[in-house]
């Protein structure tokens with residue numbers, strides 16, 4: 001997978017070259033290129049923003065600079081790219097989104113700042129039959145798109161074959177079965193007077209699986225009843241319903 005990121009703060013994306021993601025890049029599983037948007041400015045001040053038409057607070061990012069940047073970065077590779085535009089007004093980015101994008105050959109992330117990017121940049125890309133997804137990572141307001149890109153790249157790249165040491169970990173992801181994962185424990189058996197639940201040391205795999213499922217159902221019901229309500233009819237078996 002090739003990943004391009006366009007931003008006025010390239011340094012914000014440095015964490016993508018650390019740890020697991022850094023190893024995925026070194027292993028050739030991911031090609032990452034970060035581009036400074038100001039490369040495509042033409043004025044001495046390298047202006048990337050201007051006042052909003054119709055008034056209102058803050059500034060809006062100019063379409064000319066973004067249009068030239070997108071054209072240039074898209075041309076760097078012939079593979080078709082999904083253009084991703086983080087925005088507070090976007091569709092929710094979920095585990096299902098990450099799963100879907102993990103099959104793409106190329107992702108191109110555009111990091112807005114100020115009050116966002118002139119809408120015509122997205123409109124122009126879509127009318128050229130480019131795939132453009134405007135997405136939000138959550139119901140809160142950030143200062144720019146860079147942090148959202150860090151989140152989305154990590155969620156997608158960890159799903160690529162060969163990235164996670166233990167592929168089963170991604171298969172048993174929280175949300176992958178529609179539930180939150182239950183509590184996890186490791187040694188010591190007792191820590192500050194708190195013991196690991198006996199069932200987890202029983203060696204009885206059926207009982208352990210049931211216990212884990214019950215804890216996941218309990219936690220989901222308590223913290224995310226919306227996920228429970230969204231489960232398909234056949235997602236819960238009789239033992240689940242008895243819980």
Ligand SMILES: N#Cc1c(-c2ccc3ccn(Cc4ccc(CN5CCOCC5)cc4)c3c2)n[nH]c1N
Nearest residue numbers: 086087112113136137138140141142143144145148
């Ligand atoms: N992904 C993601 C994000 C982002 C995000 C992503 C990209 C950019 C580019 C600029 N900003 C800042 C910005 C601040 C204020 C406003 C105005 N609106 C805000 C909502 O109320 C109405 C008025 C717009 C944009 C961004 C924020 N925030 N939260 C997410 N989940």
